[in-house]
Amino acid sequence: MSSQPDNTQPGAVAVYCGSSTGTHQEFATAAQSVGKSLAVANRPLVYGGGSKGIMGIVSGACLENGGKVTGIVPYAMVTAGGEGEKTQNNITVHLNEVGREKTETIVVASMHERKVEMAKRSEAFVGLPGGFGTFEEVLEVTTWTQLGIHKKPVILVNVLSFWEPLRQLVDSSIAYGFIKPISKEIIVFVDGPANHEEHAGFDWGSAVLRAI
Amino acid sequence: MSSQPDNTQPGAVAVYCGSSTGTHQEFATAAQSVGKSLAVANRPLVYGGGSKGIMGIVSGACLENGGKVTGIVPYAMVTAGGEGEKTQNNITVHLNEVGREKTETIVVASMHERKVEMAKRSEAFVGLPGGFGTFEEVLEVTTWTQLGIHKKPVILVNVLSFWEPLRQLVDSSIAYGFIKPISKEIIVFVDGPANHEEHAGFDWGSAVLRAI
Numbered sequence: 518m519s520s521q522p523d524n525t526q527p528g529a530v531a532v533y534c535g536s537s538t539g540t541h542q543e544f545a546t547a548a549q550s551v552g553k554s555l556a557v558a559n560r561p562l563v564y565g566g567g568s569k570g571i572m573g574i575v576s577g578a579c580l581e582n583g584g585k586v587t588g589i590v591p592y593a594m595v596t597a598g599g600e601g602e603k604t605q606n607n608i609t610v611h612l613n614e615v616g617r618e619k620t621e622t623i624v625v626a627s628m629h630e631r632k633v634e635m636a637k638r639s640e641a642f643v644g645l646p647g648g649f650g651t652f653e654e655v656l657e658v659t660t661w662t663q664l665g666i667h668k669k670p671v672i673l674v675n676v677l678s679f680w681e682p683l684r685q686l687v688d689s690s691i692a693y694g695f696i697k698p699i700s701k702e703i704i705v706f707v708d709g710p711a712n713h714e715e716h717a718g719f720d721w722g723s724a725v726l727r728a729i
Numbered sequence: 730m731s732s733q734p735d736n737t738q739p740g741a742v743a744v745y746c747g748s749s750t751g752t753h754q755e756f757a758t759a760a761q762s763v764g765k766s767l768a769v770a771n772r773p774l775v776y777g778g779g780s781k782g783i784m785g786i787v788s789g790a791c792l793e794n795g796g797k798v799t800g801i802v803p804y805a806m807v808t809a810g811g812e813g814e815k816t817q818n819n820i821t822v823h824l825n826e827v828g829r830e831k832t833e834t835i836v837v838a839s840m841h842e843r844k845v846e847m848a849k850r851s852e853a854f855v856g857l858p859g860g861f862g863t864f865e866e867v868l869e870v871t872t873w874t875q876l877g878i879h880k881k882p883v884i885l886v887n888v889l890s891f892w893e894p895l896r897q898l899v900d901s902s903i904a905y906g907f908i909k910p911i912s913k914e915i916i917v918f919v920d921g922p923a924n925h926e927e928h929a930g931f932d933w934g935s936a937v938l939r940a941i
């Protein structure tokens with residue numbers, strides 16, 4: 518045990534994900550697992566700032582376990598009352614709304630500034646399931662790594678094989694000569710068990726931390 | 730025949746694509762077809778400004794057929810001597826370098842400004858094969874349509890089924906509840922003939938124009 522200041526404090530992790538909960542409990546469970554693991558590993562969570570859907574779950578789980586959470590929110594979204602929840606369903610979600618006021622919120626001018634700010638504050642990027650916005654965010658930080666703007670890994674949580682088509686897109690684009698084979702390494706897919714029935718109980722958070 | 734000024738001049742089309750040529754002649758042929766069709770339809774081409782790979786082919790074909798071409802180039806890329814070509818191969822490409830000086834070049838401050846400028850100047854977006862940057866650009870304009878920032882179609886040229894995995898990603902994200910079914914309509918896939926052997930001779934340009 519050292520009394521020295523901790524200079525090896527692990528860096529923050531940006532999480533990109535949907536503002537919907539999705540149709541399958543496994544998505545919510547994976548988000549909770551990731552949020553909790555970040556807290557336990559003392560890694561701050563940086564995210565889009567919403568309290569709904571997967572966004573709400575991952576941030577809630579992090580807060581609930583004593584983690585530090587920073588939400589980066591475009592000004593227009595603050596005035597509009599937040600990110601809209603796009604689907605409704607019967608997924609059971611425990612959101613610790615009592616702790617939510619501990620979230621640090623950074624208000625930025627635009628969607629673009631949000632992405633820049635999230636990337637700047639983080640040393641790794643994690644993609645949980647989401648929609649077009651999530652796809653775009655994950656691919657933009659991948660592009661920035663490819664261009665050498667930063668050198669940070671992109672980790673996709675492949676729960677229920679959600680990201681499998683993106684892996685296929687990348688693989689075929691490499692085969693067709695549009696992406697260099699070496700760039701394949703930028704994105705790490707965390708696949709979990711081969712059997713989807715084991716995805717509900719899998720420790721996605723630990724697998725993500727190992728992949729960083 | 731009217732002597733009135735033409736107020737129905739068709740709008741510009743932004744094309745996103747790779748700075749590599751790809752491994753298959755069909756990609757180059759499709760790019761030439763799209764560039765030529767834009768010129769013939771009197772629709773200005775707006776693109777990333779490179780002279781290499783698919784970028785060079787689509788813009789060269791447009792210029793060669795008397796079309797108007799505007800390249801939007803980030804300042805850092807101008808000083809670095811342009812977009813690097815990432816692959817080399819035996820694809821036969823006819824680039825009309827004689828006409829290339831007719832390209833209008835707009836220099837912008839950043840990669841982000843390039844995307845904003847390309848989108849602002851265009852009334853439709855076309856994705857030809859490319860890599861991470863192309864994926865990100867296509868998905869960003871899709872996100873902007875979804876958010877209501879603009880209302881412009883995204884057309885993906887599915888030559889040799891290049892974009893098929895993206896269709897699967899979107900379809901499964903809809904099925905999993907992260908994208909609204911109505912948003913599926915934002916992206917139109919131009920598939921061409923079911924038989925890939927007919928892709929080399931297919932009129933991709935006309936099919937793209939019909940999809941706008």
Ligand SMILES: [Mg+2]
Nearest residue numbers: 653657865869
């Ligand atoms: Mg983007």
